Amino acid sequence: MSEPVRSRGGFSRREFLKGSGAAAAATAVVGAPLVAPAEEATGLIRGAEEVTLQVNGKAHRVRIEPRTTLLEVLRYQLGLTGAKPVSADGCCGGSTVLLEGKPISAATTLALDCVGKQITTVEGLGAQDNVVQAFVHQDAMQCGFCTPGFVVAVKAFLKKHPYATEEEVREGLNGNLCRCGTYVNVVRAALEVVKGGRNG
Amino acid sequence: MAKLDWPQQGKAALLGKRHDRIDGVAKASGAARYAYDILEDNMVLARVLGCPHAHCRVKSIDVKPALKVPGVVAAEALKKPGDEIQWQGDLVAVVAGETEGAIAEGLAAIKVQYEVLDVFAQDDDLEAAQKAKRTRRAGQSTKLERDIPDEVEDEEAWEEQELQRLFKECDKVIEGQYGIPVITHMCLEPHGSTCLWQGDKLIAHLSTQNVSGTAGQFAGPLGIPATDVTIHCDYIGGGFGSKFAADTWGVTAASLAKKLGRPVKLMLDRDLELKNAGTRPSGFIKVKVGVDGNGVVKVWDSHHWGTNGIGGGVVSQGVIPYVFDPPNRRRRATGIRVNAAPARAWRAPNHPQGAVLSQCAYDDVARELGIDSYEVFQRNLQRVSNGKTEVYREQMEIAAKLMDWKAKWHPHGKGPRNGSVVTGLGMALHTWGGAAHNSTAELKIHPDGSVEISLGSQDLGTGTRTVIALVVAETLGLKPEQVKVNIGYSTYPPSGPSGGSTTVGGVSESSRRAATAALNQLLDKVAGKLGVPAARLEAKDGRIQDSQNPETCISWKDACSLLGMSPLVAKGEYRRGRTKTNLSSSQVAGVQMAEVAVDLETGIVRMKKFVAVQDMGLIINRKAAESQVQGGVIMGIAYALFEERILDPQTGAFLNAELSDYLLPRLGDVGEIVVHLYEPPSEYQRGVVGLGEPPVISPGAAISNAVCNATGVRVPTLPLTPKRVLDALAKAQG
Incomplete structure (x- = not known):
């Protein structure tokens, strides 16, 4: 595990915000110049700066602006596309990741707010994860686009409620939307994990 | 020699058993990796600007300010001055950039001037549509037991007289009004693609239901041969009938990629997805049915209307009445042109609407006559459009057992009350081809x-x-x-x-x-x-x-x-129709029953139990087949109780084009769902029959009928929201 970014990279949020307009040497990850002075008229703060994010147990240097969402960084800079952009308002759970172990919507979380914190994406759970496996056994997926978000949500929920009953599962997993209608099997998958007793 | 026919029933090593998905x-x-997830070197993102007006003419459009935004690499107008726009969200311009932030800023910088024009957006109001000259006749067909006498000149007038005569012969004539509004496809992965060029060849990573049939749709507008286009789609995040085409935004991504010499990812934002990329037509109906004392329908006379968007089409009259085929019927259909994007095929096109618009009326026969709905449905099975009378009969018996229908049944509105909560049962039947x-x-x-x-x-x-x-x-x-x-x-x-x-x-x-x-x-x-x-x-x-x-x-x-x-x-x-086969066939039935609880004080409807009995020929993967039926039922619960597109009647603005406003059921909303795959030996012999559409057809009617049974009051229009339930209860109390 690496040290938090703050001590290593000399990053501070206040400096980031204050200096963002002047970070003229910065370039976007895709190589084209990105930085311009903040426009006073719009009050926009632009400008990318390099920070370190702790994702799935590894430190990653990424370039972010104050407005960059965690989801955008995960998908386009780190290639972690398991969390999905489904809605801009985060009400569907499609972009669920764990921040310090708690489920959050990466689509509505600024990357800046995640500096120095542990981020776990669905890729961090891995193919052998018991929740992933239970989703496969119970066929808790159809098109699969909502599935990684659901897997992460179930993971977090069962960590908090390792002996959850069916009723508690039905009460506690309403943050994620599925259009294909996989809910019945998501409930079964969660209960399979509870029965397996490896969800602590 | 290996035989082509499927193994004998019971002899298959794998078919019909429960298997995990290999993916x-x-x-x-x-x-x-879905189309949205494809990452290419040096890729740029692109987003489109939607028109804020539901009907307008573009006066001017200036994309240059977008180009000044740092991080924006391209901005192009997709409309030109003078172009008329017929729905809110129609695509006006596209911006490509290095980051989502830069693109959002670029889109906001584009200056467009519009001349706002008159809007019509009330697909449920036939009178208003007629006044606004927004209707068109979408067919009329009459079938009567008596032939029209040769000497009759005005056939329509004779049919009218004959219908009136037939109604007079009936023991009871029942009138009803029912409705099912427009809903969207709401694919969780929006429409779009990631396009890149290798020399003169285009690779489109496209979110599509139509891998083999889309290359030409890119090639034509781009002026290249289809041989130079490769479509790729390993996974698709929902389609439901809306993703068969390249679409203008797909071609836009491809042409931008060509101009920039860089891969372009263009996916629609959620609101533009809902405004442009697929809806299901609405249907509203006035019905008059004449029945005998047993509740058997002898005469059906209906007029339905609704919209499929700016084209002014409506639910096919072919599904009215649905499954049941009474001896005498007249059906008329009127399409309404509203300022909204054209509808697309939505899982089982026409059928869910057909089920709601018809089988709620059959359930009202039971309510009016005080007969068990099960009896009314069973007695009317003598005449069904697909000839599957016996299959329906058996499926109803199975469903009734699984639901414990007989023990739970009470006449409409006459059940026990638990505080402010009443419960009720409803059913519906469906049919589908699936070849x-x-x-x-x-x-x-x-x-x-x-x-x-x-x-x-x-x-x-x-x-x-x-x-x-x-x-x-x-x-x-x-x-x-x-x-x-x-x-x-x-x-x-x-x-x-x-x-x-x-x-x-x-x-x-x-x-x-x-x-x-x-x-x-x-x-x-x-x-x-x-x-x-x-x-x-x-x-x-x-x-x-x-x-x-x-x-x-x-x-x-x-x-x-x-x-x-x-x-x-x-x-x-x-080749369908040309290859002789014992491996597959078509035509299924299907019976569904719903049990709901309705709170008479809040108007909230809760799903208690849902039973789906479905035939499907030979089953390949039992586990996935059951998932398919569950999914159809849940999608049905969605349009029965939660979702609808809401257009502002004055401006045509799509008011709930975000997931937080467009209600869908969550995991805790669906109740217990029991799936029974109906498979006597005769089913296996039929070979494979498609299963995707059938289970989504009946839930609307079954749930509406259950709410009616619980409350004794018909809530005429789906979805059965608390407000609609309370309004109907208040109206019934006078």
Whole structure:
């Protein structure tokens, strides 16, 4: 595990915000110049700066602006596309990741707010994860686009409620939307994990 | 010789059993890459600007300010001055950039001036539509037991008189009004693509239900031959009938990628997805039914209207009345042009609306006559449009047992009250074709024993890969994991689009044919080696063996080594209507029953239990088949209780074009769902029949009927929101 970014990279949020307009040497990850002075008229703060994010147990240097969402960084800079952009308002759970172990919507979380914190994406759970496996056994997926978000949500929920009953599962997993209608099997998958007793 | 026909019932090693999806781990672990997830080197993102007005003319459009935004690499107008726009959200301009932030800023900087024009957006109000001259006659057809006398000149007038005469003969005449509004497809992965060029060749990673049929839709507008276009789609995040085309935004992404010399990812934002990329037509109906004392419908007379958007189409009159086919009926349909994007095929086009608009009326017959709804539905089964009277009868009996209908039934509005909560039962029936689509598959057996099959199909969520692997493995006596399934590229042999419940039939046909042909070639080689005639050989449990003396055998691997240097290749082809087949057929029935609880004080409807009994011919993967039915039911609960598109009647603005405003059921909203796959031996003999559409058809009518049974009051229009329930209760109390 690496040290938090703050001590290593000399990053501070206040400096980031204050200096963002002047970070003229910065370039976007895709190589084209990105930085311009903040426009006073719009009050926009632009400008990318390099920070370190702790994702799935590894430190990653990424370039972010104050407005960059965690989801955008995960998908386009780190290639972690398991969390999905489904809605801009985060009400569907499609972009669920764990921040310090708690489920959050990466689509509505600024990357800046995640500096120095542990981020776990669905890729961090891995193919052998018991929740992933239970989703496969119970066929808790159809098109699969909502599935990684659901897997992460179930993971977090069962960590908090390792002996959850069916009723508690039905009460506690309403943050994620599925259009294909996989809910019945998501409930079964969660209960399979509870029965397996490896969800602590 | 391996036979083409499916193994005898009970003899299959794999078919009909419960199997995990072969791509299940990829989907659950986030490894599966959808069009939205494709990352190409040097890629830029693109977003589109939607028009804020539902009807207007573009006066001027200036994209130059967007180009000044740092990080924006391209901005182009998609409309020109003078263009008329007919719905809110129509695409006006596109901006490509390095980051989402830069693009958002770029889109906001574009200056467009519009001349705002008159809007019409009330598809439920026939009178207002007529006044606004927004209607068009969408057909009328009358079927009467008595022939029109030869001397009659005005046939419509005679039919009118005859209907009135028939109504007078009936024991009771019941009138009703029902409605089902526009809903969207709400694919969780929006429409879009990631496009890149390799020289003059385009690769479009497209979110599509139509891998083999989309290349030409890019090629035409781009002015290149279809041979220069490759469509790729390993996974699609929902389609439901809305993703068959390249669409203007797909072509825009491709042409931008060409101009920029960089890959472009253009996916629609959620609100533009809902405003542009697919809706289901609405239907509203006035019905008059004449019945005998037993509740058997003798005369049906209806007029329905609604919209499919700016085109002014409406739910087909062919589904009115639905499933039931009374001896006398007249049906009229009127389409309404509203300022909204054109509808697209929505899972089981026309049928869910048909079920609601018809079978709520049949349930009201039960309510009016005080007869058990089950009895009314059963008595009317004598005349059904698909001839499946006996299948429905048996399915109703099974469903009733699973629901415990007889014990739970009470006459409409006469059940016990628990505080402010009442419960009720409702049912509905459906029908669907589901014939296999055209499909060609190419199967290779390599000398090392590995097997791969390629076809330009796609996995809409059905589990297409797993179906193909199971069929090939069954045929070759292998395990499903020994079969490499290649789908998702237009470079593979063509397979039909996934629409209308045609895919499982289609890919089963071509895969079985390819695998059987390949096996027979292999058996010829093994025959010499084993000294057993090929006709007696069979592939089983990873071996080729003498069917009369299984001791005489050779392992699959050793058999394949007889191929020498080159792989064995065989093709399997199926053409609907031209290929003679025992492998697939069409036409299913299906019965569903709902039990709901309604709170009379809050108007909230809760699902208690739902039973779905479904025939589907031969089952390939039981686990996925059950999932498919559950999914259909839940999508049905969605339009029965939660979702609808809300247009502002004055401005035509789509008021709930975000997921937080567009209500859908959550995991805790769906209650207990019981799925029963109906499969007497006769079903297995029919071969494969598609299953995707049927289970989504009946929930609207079944749930509406259950709410009516609980409360004694018909809530005429879906979804049955608390407000609609309370309004209906208040109206009934006067």
